[in-house]
Amino acid sequence: MKIIVVAPSLDPSKNVSGISSVTKFIISNNKEQEYIHFELGRKDNEEGGIFRIFSILKNMREWKNMLNKERDAIIHYNFPLSKASILRDPLFMGIALQQKRKMVVHIHGGVFLTHYKEASSFLKWILKKVFSWNVPFIVLGENEKNIIEQTLKAKRVFLLPNCVDLQDAESFERVYNWIEPLNIGYIGRIAVTKGMENLLQACRELKAKQIPFIVKLAGAEEVKDSFLPLFDSYLGHQFIYAGIVSGEKKNIFLKSLDVFVLPSYFEGLPMSLLECMSYGAVPVTTNVGSIGDVVEDCKNGLFIKMKDTDSIIEVLTNLNNDRKMLSRLGNEARATIFQNFNPHKYIQNLNAIYGMA
Structure with a gap:
């Protein structure tokens, strides 16, 4: 089957990212699936702040086009719980859910996973909304699973620790x-x-x-x-x-x-x-x-x-x-x-x- 995997650039010269490493490992080892990489995330040499708004708007248009083109593909959405991702990614995931697309959300740590109490009321509201969705959530460890189930009340949480090519x-x-x-x-x-x-x-x-x-x-x-x-x-x-x-x-x-x-x-x-x-x-x-x-x-x-x-x-x-x-x-x-x-x-x-x- 086709899988749209959402991740930053997979080119290590443009982006040093653990999520990119996980994504490359999955694509190279899972020969049963046909992966389509949708690049989302700031490259190491890109400016941040207000300059990112225009880039995100462009990504949004590309995302809608991708969903329309690959109507039968499952979405594998990589989601780190950082402030930037919490503000951006639910918009992209929400568009997919509005189209009733099948989706798996892959959680990759982040400051607001282990320090949830330090998040603003607005970020907490977003996270509770996301984890109320009826989709599978992948987490990397038992501690993360407990936090997401007990604090954020997610129902479908699956433990899948990262793996490396040996x-x-x-x-x-x-x-x-x-x-x-x-x-x-x-x-x-x-x-x-x-x-x-x-x-x-x-x-x-x-x-x-x-x-x-x-x-x-x-x-x-x-x-x-x-x-x-x-x-x-x-x-x-x-x-x-x-x-x-x-x-x-x-x-x-x-x-x-x-x-x-x-x-x-x-x-x-x-x-x-x-x-x-x-x-x-x-x-x-x-x-x-x-x-x-x-x-x-x-x-x-x-x-x-x-x-x-x-x-x-x-x-x-x-x-x-x-x-x-x-x-x-x-x-x-x-x-x-x-x-x-x-x-x-x-x-x-x-x-x-x-x-x-």
């Missing part, structure tokens, strides 16, 4: 770093809400303490020159910016890491987390969104406190000093992904949800 990781044999400087990495959007200020400050203090490490960042800055010049200035040769990576270049980047650091303020279930763990990098992350469904503190990763530089310093220092712990946690992280995140099973479950739309 073909390259399966053939990779990690040799753990026993004596060289610790390779600390992050891949994704380089932004304040990802905890970059705390990571930068932690790296500065680790350097001052003469703890050997190299920090590697890959991805695009949300605000140009907000962090990369600072990392370069403060860390010098201990900092590497790999740019926007995809394909084999991304695989090489992931293989080079000992530790994946994610001091994020909010998440769904990041594809980058699953990818890094599949290669045996130790996840050092805040316990937000559905991350706790995958990472168990001191078993296959280590939790840090949100907006807490000291906890990042403590955990990275311990990993540097105890390379046996680094090896043990990395092996457990890798095993977690291979035991619990099977691409074939993911696609089977997704197709079953399509059947209930």
